[in-house]
Amino acid sequence: MTPSTTRQQLTTVGPGTVRLARIAAATFSVGMAAFAAIPLAEVLEGPPGVRVAIGVALITALTGCYLWLGVRAVLGRNARLDLWVLVAMTALNVAVPFAGGASWLSLGFMLPFAFAVTLAGRPAWWGFFAAIVLNVALAVPQELNWVLFSGLQSLLTAAALAGLTIFATLLSELQRTREELARLAITEERLRFARELHDVLGHNLSVIAMRTELSMRIPSAQRSRLHGELTEIHDIARRSLHDVRAVVKGYREMSLEKELAGVRKVLESAGVKCDFADLPSSVSAEVSVALAWAVREAATNLLRHSDATVCLLGVESEDDRIRVTVANDGVRQGAAAARAAGVEATVGGSGLAGLDERLAQVGGTCDRHLEDGWFTLSLDVPSRALAASLTSATGDRK
Structure with missing residues (x-):
């Protein structure tokens, strides 16, 4: 045997x-x-x-x-x-x-x-x-x-x-x-579902709210522009429904390139000037997905909790590590202390906490800080996922 x-x-x-x-x-x-x-x-x-x-x-x-x-x-x-x-x-x-x-x-x-x-x-x-x-x-x-x-x-x-x-x-x-192990697997799946549902709906609902607010400001005479905004809102709502179904089935995949393009489009629609650096092409698939979620979460926080006019995305490579910074100039004074401590203004603050877990799974870290009215989210990840670091607060991932 x-x-x-x-x-x-x-x-x-x-x-x-x-x-x-x-x-x-x-x-x-x-x-x-x-x-x-x-x-x-x-x-x-x-x-x-x-x-x-x-x-x-x-x-x-x-x-x-x-x-x-x-x-x-x-x-x-x-x-x-x-x-x-x-x-x-x-x-x-x-x-x-x-x-x-x-x-x-x-x-x-x-x-x-x-x-x-x-x-x-x-x-x-x-x-x-x-x-x-x-x-x-x-x-x-x-x-x-x-x-x-x-x-x-x-x-x-x-x-x-x-x-x-x-x-x-x-x-x-x-x-x-x-x-x-069976109980832990159930707990892990529940956490995955809650985290991804929060990330998907949080971002999409923020975009819908922003575009709805913009649509309300369009004069009635500009009917074609209003129709275009409503069409965008409709498409986002349909995409949200598709994303929720994908999360339930566990088949949702993220693309860093598509996510960066989508974030840029949404932020520019909200009047935020974007200056994004190019990411290295050597990033592994696991790290790319983690960064895609991070960029989405950064954009969601910007739309919800800031009055930003500029969003900067910088990239630095050193050996086998990549440091990505996402900064905006829209810090609100009333929420500055909370965000400096890494706490969201949303109920439960699960967005940034989930981001920490996602990056930890590929051997990365996440820092955030305030300086002179700018809020900066710093992401430090390896170019390749570390097998020894595929852990989360609930167990191992393989």
Whole structure:
């Protein structure tokens, strides 16, 4: 079986598989407790007395600790109490040989198993092998062949029990991880939908509002000009409907060139003089899309929150980084402090926050600042998207 086949099978693990693995591990662990009958029978063969009572009590207590830790490990439950139970089990394991006779070695797998499933990491490994060594040392007075056989049997039995229990635990953890990933995927999709819907409708509605305001100022005598403005508004509304449907389906794509041309046309229609520098042709597709959203958001903020007459777009290239600045001279004094802190005047301020997330996904950053009545949005992005930076506030993107 190839590794890819194994991974494919593990990804199909469901609650039923996890339940079956737990039942198998629990059944095996509980069933192995029946070996306690061997030393109990040897103890009970002796004359009734205190030694018999102590032997029965020690063997019963040791088996009880084993079952407690084994079942809790299979169920994936752990608590500080389990460490105290493990300490008590170690003490019982040391005391049993002096009261249970030579057959106590049939229980030699219990303590190593308990260390393996109760502790984690290196302590579990050290505890497992230390318990094996302890049992062999306690059995030294017995015949060498019996000691070696029992030690090997305890090692293999404890390893098999621990492996089955840990495997059931890992399957349970895998199932929980898959459920969590499903929840995160849903959250990520909701955030994507909300962010893109805000960006699409926010920009288009701002343009419609601006053009409607311009249309209201056109004299009634200029009917042809009014008709042209209404036609533009109608086209933007239809395009908005198309964009919303594309966002819902998740198929919306952005073109930096088209976006720059559209932004220039809208701003110039609003009486804003535009001076845009040419962007490098080496920009990757991912970075180009992120910049397209950034330019759209900058234009939306300009239309909503400024009285700009000039909009400048500058480009600087250095090594494998590109710095794009979008500046306008229309800062309103009442909203200056809010925008200087990077907070939109719109409800929730999700536009610039979404812009930060988009740029972060391609390894870029976004800064904004005010100076002498100019508001500047600075975008620093790599010419190629960085695979290690494809992260957002909700998870990884690939």
